[in-house]
Amino acid sequence: MDSKQSFIDCFRNAAPYIHAHHGRTFVLQIGGDVVASETFTHLIHDLALLNSLAVKLVIVFGARPQIDALLKERNVTPQYNGALRVTDEASISSVKQAVGDIKIQIEALLSMGLPNSPMAESSVKIASGNYVTGRPYGIVKGVDLDLTGKVRSIEKNTINARLDAGEIVLISPLGYSVTGEIFNLSSIEVASQVAIDLSAEKLIMLNNASVLKNEAGEVIRQLTCEEAKSKLDPVTVNQIDETPSTALAFGIKACEAGVKRVHYLDQSIDGGILQELFTRDGIGTLLSGTPFDTIQQATVHDIGGILELIEPLEEQGILVKRSREKLEIDINDYIVLVRDGSVIACAALHQYPDEKVAEIACMVVHPDYQKQEKGEVLYELIEALAKKEGMETLFLLTTQTLHWFIEKGFVEAKIEDIPVEKQTLYNYQRNSKILIKNLS
């Protein structure tokens, strides 16, 4: 495929996501290490693009490595209690300076607008202020964490007003108290609480540690809150710091409080946020309250997706051609497997109730998702459905999937073995094999 066509395809494939994200609130947590990385400028350009696409964006940044670097410069040894920083009077000025520097850096990058750069013609407005109230973390295992704090409350109405005005809201990991103190907070906790209070559509965590991997070192692509809970470290579960365990715990908290999706992204991937938000499969770990793939009875709204799935196979002669009208008539016979709003597999069960016979038809799994037992799952569901409806025999016509069905217990049969109504429609030119399975 030439690059022009691939650009057109990418842009068109992104269109459903551009529509879906329009006007939604996303909260993005970025660790201090992201700010220090080489790809940070690109990330900021991508965030400006999201703002242009009418995404309501809140950025919460962390500053841990920058604070440590400043403390070192000033010959102050960083004090930690486990993974928790002890923010004493000696270190708070470094905290303020590091946070202030990052805030100014982000504001400056978002203000760029040079011609021939991704920021040309952009005019991003940034809002920030005393949106987070903090309180002391307190004493942990006998150690007073001093000015290390926890979130007490979020100024959600003010934040929402700024977002409604089209501004990007920038939030630092500092919380102010009614007594005028400044608390050093975890950006992860702040981001999670902001996402909850704003009922955000997404909480996105971008730092160097929070992508979830399995034992083989591969990124875990999706998991539900229930699955994620089993991965929490029971020892550190209530700790609020900047570790992967905290990121997971606060992701679960946000999810359970109604944030629809929590994404964990690897900061080192340039453009990762665009891939995550504008492609079907993304690149990071997606945490959601409900399973990612859903199998459901098809409706007329799925017809476009089914046609997209089956048309290439019709052209190859693997499936018989079905018109949109035929699909509309039979749509109640179809089940679809939907991922993120897209139909990625389908199957139909056409019943002949008088003969207690049913036909499996149009069984397709999108090539990107084959060999993941999705076909198996769909088949089992169709078979269970047939049994529930009192069918005693299943049959199907196939030209190229003989063995797949034989492994499911089908045997070859003759045309006389299928309902007469279907016999009259048999296309001798296609010369399909007839397979049959006794369900009783």
Ligand SMILES: CC(C)(COP(=O)(O)OP(=O)(O)OC[C@H]1O[C@@H](n2cnc3c(N)ncnc32)[C@H](O)[C@@H]1OP(=O)(O)O)[C@@H](O)C(=O)NCCC(=O)NCCS
């Ligand atoms: C047949 C189909 C639905 C299976 O979906 P799937 O999600 O990949 O199925 P599963 O993951 O449960 O099973 C995968 C296994 O089936 C095998 N398989 C896939 N297509 C096959 C075929 N045409 N014949 C025999 N075996 C096949 C795979 O090799 C794999 O076996 P392996 O793991 O031992 O290598 C899918 O390949 C598809 O959509 N094919 C094109 C459409 C089609 O032919 N539909 C049937 C119309 S009658």
